[in-house]
Amino acid sequence: MKLIPLPAFSDNYIWLLHDERHALVVDPGDAQPVLAALQKFNLQLQAILVTHHHPDHTGGVAALREATGATVYGPQHEVMPEPLTRLGQGAQVQSLGLRLDVLEVPGHTAGHIAFYCADVNGAPLLFCGDTLFSAGCGRLFEGTPAQMLASLDSLAALPDATQICCAHEYTLSNLKFACAVEPGNAALSDYAAAAQRLRAAQQGTLPSNLLLERRINPFLRSRQPDVIRAVRAFDASAQGEVAVFAALRQWKNEFQ
Numbered sequence: 001m002k003l004i005p006l007p008a009f010s011d012n013y014i015w016l017l018h019d020e021r022h023a024l025v026v027d028p029g030d031a032q033p034v035l036a037a038l039q040k041f042n043l044q045l046q047a048i049l050v051t052h053h054h055p056d057h058t059g060g061v062a063a064l065r066e067a068t069g070a071t072v073y074g075p076q077h078e079v080m081p082e083p084l085t086r087l088g089q090g091a092q093v094q095s096l097g098l099r100l101d102v103l104e105v106p107g108h109t110a111g112h113i114a115f116y117c118a119d120v121n122g123a124p125l126l127f128c129g130d131t132l133f134s135a136g137c138g139r140l141f142e143g144t145p146a147q148m149l150a151s152l153d154s155l156a157a158l159p160d161a162t163q164i165c166c167a168h169e170y171t172l173s174n175l176k177f178a179c180a181v182e183p184g185n186a187a188l189s190d191y192a193a194a195a196q197r198l199r200a201a202q203q204g205t206l207p208s209n210l211l212l213e214r215r216i217n218p219f220l221r222s223r224q225p226d227v228i229r230a231v232r233a234f235d236a237s238a239q240g241e242v243a244v245f246a247a248l249r250q251w252k253n254e255f256q
C-alpha cells in the first residue's frame with residue numbers, strides 16, 4: 001500500500017492511499033492534484049473520504065465524483081455536498097481491502113470525523129483532518145474546549161505506532177508555540193530541529209506518529225505539570241483541566 005500526501009493550496013495535504021490499482025483520497029479540497037496523481041500512477045479512484053465541511057477539504061469532491069464515480073463518505077452531522085454516505089461513531093468504510101473505522105472528534109467543527117485503520121503496511125494509520133496536527137490541534141470554530149479535549153483524548157488512546165496523517169503542514173509554526181510552552185522538553189527541541197531540516201530541504205513533516213505527538217504536542221500534554229504551569233503564567237484564572245486546555249488554545253490563537 002502506498003501513502004502519498006498531495007500538496008494543495010498553500011499548506012493542505014490531500015492524502016492518497018493506493019494499492020497500484022485502486023485508490024482512496026481524503027479531504028480533496030482541489031480535484032486537480034488528485035486527477036493528476038490518478039493519471040500518473042494509472043489508478044482508479046474507489047473512495048473519497050471527507051472529515052469535515054470546510055471548503056479546503058471538500059472543494060474537489062464533486063468534480064472527482066463526476067470524473068471517477070468514486071463513493072463519497074463523510075460526517076453524519078455536517079452540511080456537505082450531496083450525495084454522500086454519512087458516517088457516525090463506530091461506522092466502517094471498506095476500501096482497498098482495508099477496514100477504516102470512523103471516530104467522531106468534534107471541536108474544530110461540530111461534526112468532524114476521523115478515519116482509523118488498524119493496519120496499513122504493518123502499522124495503524126489515522127486520517128485526522130483538522131483535529132490533530134503535528135505539535136498542534138485545530139482551531140475551535142464550532143466546538144467547545146471540552147469537546148476538543150475529549151476528541152484529542154480519544155485519539156491519544158490509539159496505539160503508539162499510529163501514523164498520523166494531518167490535513168495541513170502547520171508543523172513549524174506549531175513547534176514555535178510548543179517550544180514556548182515547554183522550553184525544557186528535550187524531545188520537543190530535538191523534533192523542532194529535525195522538522196526545520198526537513199522543511200529547509202522542501203520536504204513534508206508528515207505523517208507523524210502518536211508516540212512522538214504524546215511527547216511533544218502541548219495539546220496532548222495539557223495535564224502535564226510543566227504545561228499547566230506555563231498556561232497559568234498566561235492565564236492565572238485557568239483552573240481545572242478543561243479551563244487549562246481552553247487557555248492553552250487561546251494562548252496559541254494569540255501567539256506570534
Ligand code: ZN
Pocket residue numbers: 052054108130
Ligand atoms: Zn478545517
Ligand code: FE
Pocket residue numbers: 054056057130167168
Ligand atoms: Fe483545513
